[in-house]
Amino acid sequence: MIKMTENYIQLPPLPCDTPTEIIEIVWTYSRMEKSDKEKVLTFMRENMASDIELSEKQKMIKLIEESKPSPYVEEFHSLMQKLIGTLIAQSCEMSALVYQKYCIEKNSIKEISETFHVPENSVELMAQYYDTKLK
Template sequence: METDYIQLPPMPSDTPTELVAVVWIYARMEKPEKEQFLDFMRENIKSGTSDGEKEKLMELIEKSKLKPSPYVEEFHSLMQELIGTLIAQACEMSALIYQKYCIEKKSIKEISEIIHVPQNAVELMAQYYENKMK
């Protein structure tokens, strides 16, 4: 019996574990499942797709007699968890930058060094807060 191997792409060492799990599940999917999933993602991400069209697509998938593979279901679950984690991290970073920039009046460079985030990201959020305070 021949063993099948999966090669994951190189990822930064601080990649969230949820993202590594999502990539792992995707790598284990069969080619037709990958193509079906990518088509679904492209259709949902494509601008100009109305919510009604997305709901119709979801209904069609739910009504179809085809049972998604456990990999697809696990991938879907992990994607939901990953998106939730990313939203929580974005909110946390936003609050931290607000505290450091608006309350403590630290410079963008100082904030960047303290929280280990690129200066341009801190600057973007600082500009947002400046515009809101006007």
């Protein structure tokens, strides 16, 4: 991102099919102060590390909650919560769809992919999971 002046932000070109939720998150993040961006990135990196104990993650969350974040940080947090909720819901729907179509109705991976306009490799990944669990 190139900052043109203090009042304007130039975003890089984004694919035309970028979901609106992602654009909102990028836009909100781009408006944050540099120090807030660094805090958010550090928080996300540390929380995504698999070797960190739960108590350490809880300390980091408490620290962020107790600090006085800018409105952009709060908005970013809210948008991320919504996005994660949407992704979880979509994953559950996709999982149920693959289970129904692949495991019960015995449709092929290619057929499911074409019917629901989902990448074949995504359907295949879930089909492999069900193949493993149902054996």
